Amino acid sequence: MKTKNLIFFGLISSFFLIFLVFIWKILATLQGLNIQNFNLQIVFIFGLLISFANLRIGNKIKIFYKSIIFSLIFVICDGYIIQKLPLWYNVGIFLVLYFFINKINKYSFEDLKQEHSTQVIFFDFLTLFGILFFSFVILFPFYMMLITSFKTQIALLVNPLDFSINFTQDLRDLFNSYFVIFKSYKFGKYIITSSIVSIGTVFITLFFAIPAAYAIARLNFIGKTFLSTSILIIYMFPAIVLVIPLYTIFSQLGLRNSIWGLLIVYTATTLPVAIYMLQGYFKSIPKELEEAAIMDKLSWFGIISKIIVPLSIPAISSVALYVFMIAWNEFLFSLMFLDNPNSFTLSRAIQYLSGDAETPRQYLMAGSVIVTLPVLFIFVYFEKYLVSGLTAGSVKG
Amino acid sequence: MNGTSDNILLNTTFTLKNFKKVLFDDEFVELLLTTFYYTFFGTVGSIIFGILTAQMVNQKFYGRTFMRSVLLFPYVAPVVALAYTWELLLDPNSGTLNSLLINYQVIETPINLLGQKYIEINILGFDFKLRLALTTVIMFEIWRYFPLAFLFILARLQAIPKELYEAADVDGASPFQKFFKITLPQITAVISILFMIRFIWNFNKFEDVFLLTGGASGTRTLPINVYQQGFAISDIGMGSAVSIVIVVLLLLFMFFYFKLLGKRVDEN
Structure with missing residues (x-):
């Protein structure tokens, strides 16, 4: 029973991490970064490792240090060694990981032993997933509407994925469409x-x-x-x-x-x-x-x-x-x-x-x-x- | 040269020719089916999303009030702006969605989500023909109107007495049991009202389909037909006949709905 709960917890938390990284990577792609694949297998393995290690360590180390250590390990492996991406991307992924570890920290071995723990975990993560999913799905079209109005026709045709705004240009050019x-x-x-x-x-x-x-x-x-x-x-x-x-x-x-x-x-x-x-x-x-x-x-x-x-x-x-x-x-x-x-x-x-x-x-x-x-x-x-x-x-x- | 003629609205010559043309048209069954798919799946989808989001916002988390207003954005923003934004998002040539999918190598050639009538899908060896443009339009419909269901269901959820859940906790009920045994029975009444309201309004929805596809590629619903007959072809008589068909169908729907609802109330 306990191993079943453990495996379930590991799986669902890593899926949640995958989703978090997935959204961040899409947003990064839209800022003009050239990301061709998500490396989801690596994220998944990291998710499993981090959630088990977090359970094992428990409260022996302060949550603040624990999150920083795990996030740094992830960022160094994923961002620098595997994909070689710029700093701002890695800062973002660091914050994503920090958020993730703070979320999974409330579960301990004792919680997993309790009755209905799989369902409780499932509903907790479903809520988190829902908040992110719906915010993304609803706000994205509005975000796109706003950004597109600041772009030029050529920029839109050359790279439709580049949503970054060039703030260094003249205000007149920026608000040209208006x-x-x-x-x-x-x-x-x-x-x-x-x-x-x-x-x-x-x-x-x-x-x-x-x-x-x-x-x-x-x-x-x-x-x-x-x-x-x-x-x-x-x-x-x-x-x-x-x-x-x-x-x-x-x-x-x-x-x-x-x-x-x-x-x-x-x-x-x-x-x-x-x-x-x-x-x-x-x-x-x-x-x-x-x-x-x-x-x-x-x-x-x-x-x-x-x-x-x-x-x-x-x-x-x-x-x-x-x-x-x-x-x-x-x-x-x-x-x-x-x-x-x-x-x-x-x-x-x-x-x-x-x-x-x-x-x-x-x-x-x-x-x-x-x-x-x-x-x-x-x-x-x-x-x-x-x-x-x-x-x-x-x-x- | 001078001349007078009767005002067409005031003379008393009538004909049933238009109704015959509407009802015995080859495309009438197709038109009815499209309208029905659009209405039914749009309604059911928005209610399901409404339940999910209401259940979500009913929990305590940081930024809950902000989330509640964000969830209502699609419902309060002007349909014109939203429809054109979606059109750009789904555009096959340089739309964001297609570019993203190609960039991640999910697809090789862009999919025209709003302009393609059918798409072949292979699930477990069975070939399906999915009405692609219609599905996209239904998605937009769900996206735009689930906030109404969300608000109604959330208001109902917040009125459920806490004691019910506390008693269930004492009995050792699981979260799933609590949802299906307590929450769902408490919200069935509001769901059935929502189903009726949304069904009627979706049945008459014109703007959304008109702005997204203009009724092309298999998305011609009855309200679109009213517009096409009455204004694009300029046959006011035909347009009116289609309008009357809509009203009759709606009255039929309401009649059966209330009969069914009355029966259910009697049984309980």
């Missing part, structure tokens, strides 16, 4: 259009959603249940089905290629989410406050503007941020309704840019960075409000 898309492709105008449409949608949506949500949360009227269920149905209703009727109607009314048309559609699509999220919050406000206000002969408008709105600023701002993000990211309607470059939104402009096969890819990526940054910034900055809202109302998409 200058070009603002100058020749009029991205400044698109940013303004996108901002007007998104912020406009936020205000119009809130203007209708606050009274509507209040009515659903508090008032009794005929057809109330019908109204609140139909809000959910509209929320689930597919946008692609609405596109054709809206297109024909907008063409006849002359609303295509206009900001007004977009404002109408975006308000209609975001209103259900906004009402749904707000009415849940309004219901949680104690009724007594409003009863006191009714005694003071305040009108409904007064109650909403003097009591409800000031009390629900956090909920209203999170709804506002959501509506902004939905309107800013929206693509389907802007593709269908806008075909005149003068009224493009950012998303539509980037799609238009890519339609021309001649457009260099770094311009496309610079545009993508511009459209992504505000949304990610809002999201990271207001994350606390937004996450609770996401599960409560959830964004359509």
